[in-house]
Amino acid sequence: MNTKEKILVTALELFNEQGIDVITIRHIAKEMGISHSNIQYYFKNADDIIYTIYAQHIEAMNELPVFVNDPAAGLSILRESITTILQHIYHYRFIYIHFVVITRRMPEIKKIYAQRFSIRRKQLLRLFENYREQGIVRKDVPGDVWESLIRSIYLIGDFWISANELTTGLKGKKAVNYYARLLEDLFYPYFTEKGKQLAAT
C-alpha cells in the first residue's frame, strides 16, 4: 500500500471514529507518523480527501450486483441487496453522518447522489412490479404509495447510521442487521399471503 492509499485508509478510520469536524490533515499526518506537508503533496486539503473517499464509495456501490431483476426474482434478492448496501454504507459511515455539511461544501457530490438515486429508484420500481406480477406483494397499492415507499427506504438507508448513533449505538454487523431488519419490516404489510410464506422461509 503506497502513501496515498495509506492516507485514504487512515483518513477513513479517523473520520469514522471522530468526525470531519474534528479531524484535520495534521491529525491524519500525526496518526500516520508523517509530516502534514506530505499529505498536502497528495491532497490539496481535507475536503479533497473526503471527495476522493466519497468517489471510491460510490464507485464500489455502483459495481454491486444488487436488486438484479430476473423474472423469478425471490425475496432473497431484496434481502441480500439491502444487507450488502448497508454494509458498504457502514464502512463509509462518516459520509452519512456529515452528509449535508459535505454536500454544502462540495455541491458536485449532490449531483452524483442524484444520479444514483434515479438509477436505484428505477431498479426498485421494476423489482416491485416483478413481485406484483408474481403475486408476492399486493396489487391494490397506488403508485404514489410505492413512490413514497422508495423515498422512505432511501431516507432510512441514508440516515440509519445517524439514527443508530443517536439511539441504540450498535456496532458493525449488529447495526447492519438491525437496520436491514427495519427496512425489511417496512415491506411486511405489502406482502400477500404468498409473500408472507416466502418471507418466512
Next chain:
Amino acid sequence: MNTKEKILVTALELFNEQGIDVITIRHIAKEMGISHSNIQYYFKNADDIIYTIYAQHIEAMNELPVFVNDPAAGLSILRESITTILQHIYHYRFIYIHFVVITRRMPEIKKIYAQRFSIRRKQLLRLFENYREQGIVRKDVPGDVWESLIRSIYLIGDFWISANELTTGLKGKKAVNYYARLLEDLFYPYFTEKGKQLAAT
C-alpha cells in the same frame, strides 16, 4: 425582546441558514451589531447557545397536544400531529442537520432525546392499538412490525430535514407537507377498508 432573546433568535437564524460548523459567536455578534464579548456575557460559548435552543425546542415539543388518544380517535389526530411536529422540527432544523455532531459534543442531549422517544413510542403504540380496536388498521400485523414502524417513523421524523436538503430542497410549508405525506403513506398498507375510506375523507 432583550439581548439574550435576540441572541437566541439570531443564532437560530444563522445556524439554520449556514450551519453550526460555519457560524461562531463572532458571526452572531456581527449580525446583531454588538460585540462578541456581549454575547459571551450571556453564553459561555456557541455550544451553550445550541444547548439552550435545543432545550427550548424540546420544551415546546413536550407541550404539544399531539397523538392524544380518545376512544374514538380519528385519523385526523395522526395527521395533524405529524404536521404539527414537522413544523416545529423545521423551525429548529439546524439541530437535525447536525444532530450527531451536537450529541457527540453534548451527551446530555442524548439523554433528553431518549426520554422523549420513550414517551412518544408509548403514545404511538396506544394510538395504534386504538385504531386496531376501531378496525381502522389491520389486526394481522405482528407486534415486531409495529415496533419497526415506530422506529422508522422516528427515523424519518429526525432526518427528513437532511434528506430534503440532499434531494428536493423544498422550503417551508412545501417541505413540511411533502414529508408529512411521506409519513402518512407509510401507514397506507396497514389500513383496513374502513381505514382507507376514513383516510380518503
Next chain:
DNA sequence: TTCATTTTAGTACAAATGTACAAAAATGAT
C-alpha cells in the same frame, strides 16, 4: 445625585488551521 450593579465594548493572547515555499531525502533510469 450618588453609587452599586448590570450590561456592553475593546483588547490581547494562545492555539489551531490552511496554505505556501524551499530544502532535503529517496528513487529509479541511464
Next chain:
DNA sequence: ATCATTTTTGTACATTTGTACTAAAATGAA
C-alpha cells in the same frame, strides 16, 4: 555513479477562534 524526478520534511505566516481581562457605559435603587 550520475542526475533528473518524485517524495518527504521543516518552517513560516496570515487568519480564525476561544477565552480572559479590564474599562467604559448604562441602569436603577437610595
